[in-house]
Amino acid sequence: MLTATKNFKSSVNIKFDLENIDFLKKYMPTPSHAEALHGVLNGFNDTSNRRSHIVIGPYGTGKSLLGTLLAATVSKNINNRDFNVIRKKFASVDDDIHDELIKIRSKEKRYLPVVLNGYEGNFKNSILTAIQKTLAQNGIGIIVPGVMFKILQTVDNWKENYPKTYKNFKSYLRERGKHIDVWRLEVQSQNFNEINWFKSIFPSLTSGTEFLVDFSGDFIEQIKFIIDELKLLDIGLFVVYDEFGRFLQSLEHNEVNETMQNLQDLAELADHYTVDLHLLFITHKHLRHYFSSFNQELQNEFQRIEKRFKLYYIDSDSSTFFRIAQTAISNLYDINKSLFNVTEITNQLRKYPLFPELNQVEVENLIVRGTYPIHPVTLFLLPQLSSLYGQNERTLFTFMESKESNSLYKHLTGKNNYYLPNQLFSYFFPNFFDVDFEEKDKIASLYKGIITKIPEISYPTKIGIQLLDIIKFITLWELCGLQSKVKLSTDFIAFALNVSEVDISEELKVLQSLKAIRYNRILGYWELFEGSNYNIDELVAERSEQLKIDKEKILSIFEESLTKKYFLARKYNDEKSMTRFAAVNILFSSDILLDKHDPNSILSKKNTDSLINLIILESQNDRDDIIQKIISKNDQLSFYCIHPYALETIYDSISKQYIIRNLINDEVLLNSDKNLKKELHLHLENIKHDVNKFIKIFLDFSSELTWFRNIRKIKIDNEIILEEQLSQLMFGLYPDTPEVRNDGFNRRKLNNMQLKAGYKVVNQLLTKPYIQNLGIEGNGPEYLIYASIFKNNNLRLNELDNIKSPELNRLRVKLLKLLNEKNSGSFQDLISIFTKKPFGIRQPLIPILLVALIRDKWDQILFYNNEMFISQLNGEIIFSMVQEPEKYNYVFLRLNDEFNQFLSIMEQIFSDYIDTGNIQTIKPILVSQAILKWLRSLPRFVQITRNLDDELVKFKDEIRTSEIDPQKGLTLLYERFKYSPVNLEKFVRRLNNEYSSFKSELVNELFNTVGVKDLIELQTWIKQQNPIFYKENNLLRSLNLHLESEDWIERITSDIVGVELSNWSDKTKEMFLVQVKNNVSKLEEENTSDNNSIVINFNNKRKIIKKAELSTKSITLHQNVTRILKNGGRNVPKEEVENIVLLLLEEFVE
Structure with missing residues (x-):
């Protein structure tokens, strides 16, 4: 029975409790x-x-x-x-x-x-x-001091504005035998008694108002x-x-x-x-x-x-809280504690970390014994609820002494058993539906939805009460966010509600079938759940008849479950200061058996150093055949791992996952029930959990897995062993990888900043190879690249035959060997030396190491793209070439003494066209570029005309060959002029003079067509022509305008054909001569016809007007102009009108 003892104070008010000694x-x-x-x-x-x-x-x-x-x-x-x-x-x-x-x-x-x-x-x-x-x-x-002034001010105010109050006040003074003036003097002297007397009578004078x-x-x-x-x-x-x-x-x-x-x-x-x-x-x-x-x-x-x-x-101190609870209970209640099993409860608490701050002795004495009849889970939950929802109204103390419904006192009236955590629900939330929870408290909304939607839970039957108790307890636990501390497992719920695990399991199944709760298989606890009105299994079965899943989709589902996509060769990486790794690749047994598995293609696609192939058996019968096939492949770059279970063991879950995803994307279906989408997602998570477990067998390195490397079966028990094996593989494949300690650059892909820094380093290698630090200043990313490649490896470009790094030295030897043995070939041949064993160098390093290690030979190498010579190389171009080396070819020039002598002669002949600023370009290319530059400097007509002797035309063609293939162009010129360089100089002089010769020839042809011998006769011929023909005859007009100019032939030819003389082609010349002939013929015809023109000499100019009949529109125009001049000119002097006519003549008559 319950016996109330000493009073226990639930809350404190300092004003009232200051003298409460007890x-x-x-x-x-x-x-x-x-x-x-x-x-x-x-x-x-x-x-x-x-x-x-x-x-x-x-x-x-x-x-x-x-x-x-x-x-x-x-x-x-x-x-x-x-x-x-x-x-x-x-x-x-x-x-x-x-x-x-x-x-x-x-x-x-x-x-x-x-x-x-x-x-x-x-x-x-x-x-x-x-x-x-x-x-x-x-x-x-x-x-x-302010009190005295306030009193006197108040009395003065009464005297002035409230005479009745002032009269009553003086009556009080008379009763005390005081005169108003004497009293004022005593107040002014801070008389304590008089001031207190005034305060005491103030309410009676002001209808009960306190003096403030x-x-x-x-x-x-x-x-x-x-x-x-x-x-x-x-x-x-x-x-x-x-x-x-x-x-x-x-x-x-x-x-x-x-x-x-x-x-x-x-x-x-x-x-x-x-x-x-x-x-x-x-x-x-x-x-x-x-x-x-x-x-x-x-x-x-x-x-x-x-x-x-x-x-x-001051923080909430759990251990203190528990001690206060123990004291409070012992002070408040006399409890019969012989009715519960201390040992059993204590043992149960060992399983759950409810009181980690207490040792086992404290748990038994303080929690189990000391706070009985409060259940340990209730005691754990109480401060959590109080801090979130109780404030001062619902604390430990009010809970202890309150006689409200659902309090401890009410519970113990007539009872002596545990106060369980679900009972706190009704204590803290007696009217749950009326509580205004914050929006973030979705659990509260979920509880309300469940109770409203599933009335069976609230039925006042024994099973209904038990189900509701479970729902209340889960709700409280989730409101306080305690799943992270102790998960609501089946056994913990049974312990918290003091029910057998068998009974609680059945009740949880009922709630699960009602869609009130669900078991979160991923996180491992029960939680509130408001489901839809659909049966998800029926929906999946119905949709499965329409949807069939293929291997590609199955593979994508497996890959989603693969939480670890790659493994590192840590030991190798530490030694070589880089990152090599093996990507995980999932494939089916049929891919191996039918030779559909191409390791090299997958290596390239996944951009990885090695592969860990996880094989899913489509049938257990495939196992032996798979093992034989793996051994026969002898794939040196890959690991193979055979999953112990066949696809059929997980196929249903994969199929359901695919179908549920399809259902989630069915907007029409989802709109039919607001809870369906969420429920589908939860089902999807559960199914994914099954698939994850299937894949996790691999990630956990189960002993049931079968591993192969090359042709050997190996044992791999954990990730450390796998990465050790991977390191051994990398050491075997790439022992000569040079060490470059630059994680930001020594990698497969670069960000833009690192890429631009790489461009700059290559540019410095091309332009300033022998300057200290390559001319790189500061501490930016380009300097870090220089330091990690050159400085750390003691690589000096003026000592390439004495490279200290053995790996870099071996790399240079291989590059030079290829160039010497194969002076032309695919650029891919050079790049393969870097990428393949024994070097295996990352792509971003290749442009820099390529230029650096053969910098002394670089000027003898030509590069081509689709047989087109690449005339200008810089960092960005070289980086792009390395990315697609199969598109480019190289030529390595080995120059003998005779060829060098010939180049020197050509260099002298074309010295004005040598680009002295382009010091990184090799001599053959400089000469080739100079010849091309010279040819392009000639007038276009000279460059393109074929009306030369065959030797000159052939000479120009040989020069143009250098534009596409410098090597070929120089070779042709060398073969032709190596024994007669004098002829080369003659050809150059002839082409330099060809334009002048061409102009002279053109002038003579013009003279012949017109029928004159020289310029003087041409001038005479012009003057003999009727001035009226200047207007329409292009030749005559142009000659009349430009003949006095020094460059008259250039001007006339431009007027006639619209193309500058220097840009003519052979066809343009033909067209010019034809037009000259036509103009001369037309002049001859017109000279024989009647004169039908009027010539006016005006302003030192000759104006020619051809006679013509006026049309009706022209007559109207003439009448309008005449009327305007007559009417508008009445008030204008005659001289001004005449000048207007002259202006019109000047403007409209040519």
């Missing part, structure tokens, strides 16, 4: 209070310490109790016997606090507690008012006045402001600045002006957090003010 005697010292107690007491005992304090902590952590204890202690209102009871509690807990208590007790000075709670109005007024009340309660007659003082004077000066007066009495003040956060939350925006200033000044006063004022503000969070809606500047200001105080943090 309450203070029950205080239990807690570690979370230690720092605050020590700090505040030390401020009283040691004047060098801080006296302004803020205690911060969540609800239910005993902050108010702490304030009450401190106020009672420093006020000296506790007798020695009671004080010793409190003191002794700390003797065995904290020696420092015990000593501080003794010190404060031994001091003569006492401190009056000034207690405030929550919002009590304006900060300054509330502090001063509280001080005045405290002084009055303690019979101390100190009047703040606005304390409009300087706040700090008023506090100083009080402190100084109290100091004379050897008394101090201890201001305790509980629930200070509520005051801050209630502040109006216009009060913030004043409050901040007063708060700061008060802290400064306590810590620097006097030892007789101590402050303790109690809040739930930092001051700045109460102003999150204000601007950042105000928040920062409160943060600065907060630094004026010493801060203490």
Whole structure:
């Protein structure tokens, strides 16, 4: 039976509990209070310490109790016997606090507690008012200057505006035998009795209104006045402001600045002006957090003010919480504890980490025995719920002593069994559906949906009650987010609800079938679940008739489940300072048996150094054949791993996964039920879990796996062994990989910054190979490339025959061997030396090492793309060539003495066209480019005309061959002129003079066509022509305009055919001569016809007008112009009209 014992205080109000000695005697010292107690007491005992304090902590952590204890202690209102009871509690807990208590007790000075709670109005007024009340309660007659002024001001106001009140007031004075003037003098002299008398009669004069003082004077000066007066009495003040956060939350925006200033000044006063004022503000969070809606500047200001105080943090301390619970139960109830099995409960608790901070002895004594009849899971859940949803209304203490429905007291009425965690649901949420949960509390919405949708759970039957208890417990657990601490497994739910595991399993199955809960197989716990109205298995079966899954889709599902896509050759990578790895490749047994598996293709596709082939057997009968096939392949770059189970064992799950994904994409179906999509996703996760387990056999290196490397069966038990085997493989394949310690560059793919740095290094190799550091300055990525390749390997371009790095030296030897044995070939041949064994160099390094290691031979190498010579090489082009080496060819030039001598002659002949700034270009290319440049400098006509003798045409063609193939072009010229270089110079001179010869020839042909012998006769011929023909005859007009110019032939030819003479072709010349003949013939015809033109000499110009009949439109135009001139010219002088006519003649007549 339940027996109520001593009263247990559930909450604290400092104002009312300050003198409750019994309450203070029950205080239990807690570690979370230690720092605050020590700090505040030390401020009283040691004047060098801080006296302004803020205690911060969540609800239910005993902050108010702490304030009450401190106020009672420093006020000296506790007798020695009671004080010793409190003191002794700390003797065995904290020696420092015990000593501080003794010190404060031994001091003569006492401190009056000034207690405030929550919002009590304006900060300054509330502090001063509280001080005045405290002084009055303690019979101390100190009047703040503002009080006297306020009293006299009030009486003057009555006299002026409220005569009736003033008359009543004087009646009170007469009853006391006082004259108004005498009384005013006594108030002005701060007579305590007169001031208190006025305060006492004020309500009777003002209909019950209390006399309040606005304390409009300087706040700090008023506090100083009080402190100084109290100091004379050897008394101090201890201001305790509980629930200070509520005051801050209630502040109006216009009060913030004043409050901040007063708060700061008060802290400064306590810590620097006097030892007789101590402050303790109690809040739930930092001051700045109460102003999150204000601007950042105000928040920062409160943060600065907060630094004026010493801060203490009080957290919920689990072990203390449990001890308080034990004490509370022993104080409140007499419990028969013989009815439960201590050993069984203790053993159960070993399985679940509910109380990790306690050892097993503490668990048994404190949790199992000490807090019975509260179930251990209930005790664990209670503070979690209280901190989230209880605040001050539902704490451990209210739970212990409350007589509300579903409280511990109500539970134990007539019972003596466990209070289970599901019962907390009804205690904390007696009206769950009316609680306004935050939006983030989706669990609450889920619970409401389940209860509404599945009424069977709420039936008042035995099974209905049991099901609802389970739902309530799961809901509470998830509301508090406790799945991460202890998962709601079947056995844990049975333990928490004190039900057998067999019974709870059946009840969980019922709830699962009702779609109220589900078991999360991935995370391993039960959780709330609101399902759809569909039967998912039926949907899958129906859709499976329409959808069939092929091997490609099965493979993609397997690859999704593969959480580890590659393995590293760690030992090799550490030694070579690079990253080599093997990619995991899933394939079917038929791929091997039917020779569909191409390792090289997959290596290239996956961009990997090696392959780990995970083989899925399509039939267990394939195993032996697969093993034989693997051995026969002798694939040196791959590992093969055969899965122990055939595809058929997991096929149904894969098929369902594919079908459910299809259902998830069916918008019409999903729109028919709001919960269907979520349920499908949950089903999908469960099915994926099965597939993941199938693949995990490989990732866990199960002993059932069968491994092969090359032709040998190997044993691989874990990832370390696999990576060791992979390192051995890499050492065997690529022992000569040079060490380049640059993770950002020595890799398969580069980012843009590294790529551009690579371009720059190659450009420096081409242009400044022998300058210190290749001319690279600073510490950018290009310098890191230089340092890691050249500096670290002691690679110097002027000492390539003495390379210190054995790997780089062997690489150079192979490159030179290829060039010497095969002076032309595919660029791929050069790149393969880098990429294949024994070097296996990463692609980004190849352009740099290629140019560097054969830099002394680089100027003798020509590169071609589709048989087109690449005339200009730079870093970007070389990097692109390395990416697609199969598209390019190389030619290595080996130059003999005769050829070099011939090149020198050509260099001399074409010296004006040699690009001296292009020092990285080899001599043959420089000469070839110079010849081409010379040819292109000639007038275009000379470049393209074929009307030359065959030798000159052949010479030009040989030069043009160099444009496509410099080697071939130079060879042709060498073979032709090696014994007669004089002829080469003659050919050059002839082509240089060809344009002048061409112009002279063209002039003669013009003369012959016109029928003159020289320029003088041509001028005479022009003058003989009728001026009227200048207008229409192009030849005559052009000759008349340009014949006086030195370049008259260029101008005339341009006028006639519209093409500059230097850009003519042979066809253009033919067209010109034809047009000249036509113009001359036309002139001859017109000279024989009648003269039908009018010639006007005007302004030193000859104007020719051809006679013509006017059309109707022209006649109308003439009439309009005449009318305009006549009508508009009436007021205009005749001379101006004539000039208008002249202007029209000038503008319209040619």
